[in-house]
Amino acid sequence: VGSSSFGDPVPPAPTHPASRESLKMEPLADVALLPGEERVIDKDLIYMCPFHGALKGKVFITNYRLYFRSTDMSTVTLDVPLGVIGRIEKMGGASSRGENSYGLDITCKDMRNLRFALKQEGHSRRDIFGELFKYAFPLSHGMPLFAFLSQEKFEENGWSVYNSIDEYRRQNLPSEQWRISFINESYELCDTYPVHLVVPYKATDEDLRRVATFRSRGRIPVLSWIHRENQAVITRCSQPLVGMSGKRNKDDERYLDIIREANGTPRLTIYDARPNVNAVANKATGGGYEGDDAYQNADLVFLDIHNIHVMRESLKKLKDIVYPNVEEAHWLSSLESTHWLEHIKLVLSGAIQIADKVSSGSSVVVHCSDGWDRTAQLTSLAMLMLDSYYRTLRGFQVLLEKEWIGFGHKFTSRIGHGDKNHADQDRSPIFLQFVDCVWQMTKQFPTAFEFNERCLVTILDHLYSCRFGTFLYNCESVRDSNKVRSKTVSLWSLINSDKAAYVNPFYTSDCSRVLYPVASMRHLELWVNYYIRWNPRIRHQQSPVEQRYKELLALRDQYLKKLEELQLSDSTPSSARLTNSSTPNAPLPNQHLTHLQTPF
């Protein structure tokens, strides 16, 4: 299930009984096929494992995964959803010299590469290369993604997790100052926005249409979150279309001022996620930023976060130093030279500034260029800091559905689901970077989040796997036309059907205050359990604290039960107690108790 494999720190979630295909191929070892999963091809080959050397074995390809089982080392298996594959290349030719020089080279999106060697005689890789290429990149071959073929059934229906109206109601919206607008019901105002938008009560639908002409791709400022007490809001949008000539738009100016007025904020703060120079440069292509003259009651702050291309290159550098081998001699300076954690620091510190501004009572507007990458990172992180609901397992799902999926983060373009074009410049690990920021927060506040690290890793695994419909497509309008909700399963179905596996035992629910992480390099660290999880040398174990805590929880429950029994038996004749404590069938053997108790 998922992308579990050897060395995977997160054991695979239990699968639901799958109907095994009664194909006349060798049974697929210890892995149950998913309902809807079909065998495609088997092949004997050699896995060039970077940690254990060349390993003979058999690879099984289905329409969902690549599975490898070694005959040399039984502990080594690979279970890779085909969606994870970013690039497949042929390695060596029929006449290549050298052992194991002929085969396939596979680049994965989840920080690893796979290399298989085959026999050089008889074009032995031709068929497997062809099939793998076809099924790894189905959209490039006119085939559906696996999510549309899956027949999986879960107890919980993940599609019911998020309903925008319910979420706005939770925030006490609509209110006197804010209304829910249905203007985008058929995606006419903005085809990358969701259907329901929360806008100032004082702004008419006609106002919205006029503002949309001045905002890139019609992504007008709309409400993301409102502070329960001080009514300050986080609004999000795209850049204004100022252009070289420094155009102004009275409607847009008035609209922002209405947002400011809604809770009597004296100064509205506009957070432009970009570095100042980039915002200026955007004027050349018609974009830009809110000038001082035009928006007199607003302060503009640049948050200096770089663009998707910089982030992509940064992650590439990170992969170079952690896979297959961890750069050892100069680990810290190598890590620094990737800038990955510095980008994390900038994103977090931007979100901290936004959260701080809002909790002090001022409304804010957040945008970058189009308002679907950096903007989503900033608003969702600020909301995570401000609102403890989003720190619950369900609340986090709502946050992702709302700020990322609903507001049109371009998952298809950024991840490249089912697409063979690995060099596409639109690909970028923006969502991964956001999840990393969340992980950094969970690390700094280990009791404040209901979901655990495994939940985050699972989300990232299925960001690529194409097993669920959750992260497919660029925006709601396209999702609607492809009937994602009716034809695919939601990732939240998987997670919510097995909640216990994704819950942080240390979670303390009364943590309703604002959480400000420390955005200093002193505290930011590389997420080893994600980025270096394929390396068996890095020990992945359940944290001993967590283990001990769970033991204690179990012990407490046992004691409570025992106490209850004793209180019941107190009312019965006294002989009951004696038998109770001496019977060998007592629920708690003494030895077990001492074992657990002594460490303290």
Place this chain on the structure above:
Amino acid sequence: MLSLGSGGAKSTKPSFVSYVTPEEIKSEKEPQKKERHPNLLPGEVVFCSTNPILKYTQDDISQRGIFGTLLCTNFRVSFISDETPQEEPTQHFKNKLYGENDIPLMCVDCLYGVYDEKKKLITGGMLKNKYPSKMIIHCKDLRVFQFCLTFTKEEEAKKIFQGIVHHCLEPKSLKCVFAFSYANTKGPEMQRTQRTLMFDSQEDWSQEMKRTKGNCRIVTENQNFELSERLPKYFIIPAAVSDDDLSKFPGKGLPIWCWSHHSGCALFKASSLPVTQEDGVAQAWMERMLHAVAQTHLYSVKIEDLLETLPNIQDIQQSYTKFKQFFLIDNSTDFWMSDVKWFSSLENTGWLDIIRQCLQKAVEVVECLEKENTNVLITEEEGSDLCCVISSLVQIMMDPHCRTLTGFQNLVQKEWVAGCHAFLDRCNHLHQKDKECQSPVFLLFLECVWQLVQQHSPAFQFSETYLTVLSDSIHVPAFGTFLFNSAFQRESCLKHSQRGPLSWPAVWDWSMQFDCKAQELFINPLYAEKLKQEKVLRKVPRIKHQRQLSLPSSAFKTPPKKGFFKDEAESLKKMLRVKRFSRWMVPPDSPAVATRQFYEAWQQKPLDYHGLLLPCLDGPAMRLWMQRYLRWTPEAQILGGGSVAITSKLAELLGEVRALQRELAQKGWWDSMGEGHHRPQTMSLALVRTSLRLSSYFPFAASRNWSFKPVIPTGLLQSLMVTDKLASQEDETNEVISLV
């Protein structure tokens, strides 16, 4: 750049920026003319005191200072606030000897004076007559104090400044150390009541040898230091060393027993004997020593000269001097400036790499003992610096007893205190001008232990807090433990004191510094204790065999390497003749490869916290000891977060479980429960529960001035001047926004 160091004179820009103008403060509170005294310790004498002095609060956000009295005693520099102390919710973890505004004289690391907005390093002897407007004190426990001297009379200011400079920087004699005034006041029987073995008696050594099933012999000839002043009163050598050879080269080159492996092989350390090619006598003697070591088990020995591969004490000192600067932060601007190149700055100091090298070397020795069952002799010039680091680390990795609190204290006492590590010189307790001998070797050892604790927490009975407090205690001049260069020096100070025989409390008497509740924080609540085995261990050491067989030696079988021999007396002799000090004779680079394989083989076994313990030495695994280094830095504190958030949850649950146990016991259901309570309760609930908002640096951070505002980084872009084309590219390359 950090505005540290004394280069300020050249720069034209002020290197010190005051956040408080004197006017601001005056309007806030008029200086008062009243002096207070701290509760002086027995034997403590006030040298000078001055009022009013303004102490800047560390917390930049509140931007204010406190007026009070600054005084200097023979024990400390102390600041006493004029304000009546408010109730202090976080003062449970209070040190009884010195408070948060006290700096033991030994703990002062550097003094800086701010003259005309320029920060200058004060060295003894200079600037005597000119006193600065502000005085900045950097402490060895990484606290930073800033005092403003301009509110008091000129003479007074001069007096206190000179007093502090004199007592903190000028060379002094050992007899002037506070411990000598403090010592008399304690009864001589004090130490014997503790469980920690002092290794100053024959019994302690024989008990230790029995515990590890060693087969060497105890030397009693040095009782009165006739053999050597650099050796312990009692020590253990290979049984095969003859009495003649024992006294041949006084104290030099003798293989001193450290620890015996259950297989019978043992670890020895030795100072090096300068042997020249011509000196046949010494050569022959060295050869006999090696044979004696080899005879301990299976006639095998490996010799490792630590200085060949490890940094020397000057390297260690240099590296640490660079390293600590990054934590002695004067203000917020410095903090964020140094955040920009944080990782490479840390790396450039080389400190983490030195820690890694020591751990690596220890693993190599462990491999030898565990896998090859070969005797190991580690040598070094003095035999009491890196030898102590490596031998102690080896024992911690191999012997679970050394991971208990008492076992660890025994180890420090055995290898370091009785083992004659030159604490006095290495810590430069006497402010000697010649700093060549100064080096934080013991701290380096604690750092290595911290890495192990960090990686394998349940294997250790003591906590990170314990290690931090222990590292602080090196600089508290009330104890005799870390005060001397050798057992000899200590004894002669004892005997030849003018005031009759002295006795110093040991650091191990923790009740001198902390009350019981605070001491509970020394215990690791995660420690996975193996009760039954431990009980047996005390009586019959045989159980050790079973324990360490958790690693069948067959798992490690590799072809024998060159440079080590078994049952081959002849080839050993031949080899020794050819190469007198044979080291690991394998090609360069490959010790790392070998230990890597050793580590991987170990890692594949299920982890036994009571068996062999190896550290992961990969880059990401080597970490910064945050509690020790960042605990006083307000910018780095996570309010309501950090690992203490989990610890307090654990403590809470533990409390519930205990209450239930009691209730069940009262009901007579469970009568055996008393047995489990033979040791102190591990976690003080009251301590952890006092405040909902503990800081990540609990228990060290004082949390009175918590601000609810977040710390917002400054100087962000400086780090990320991405210059390549990508940075200026548009997110969406394929579309151009149409101009309407």
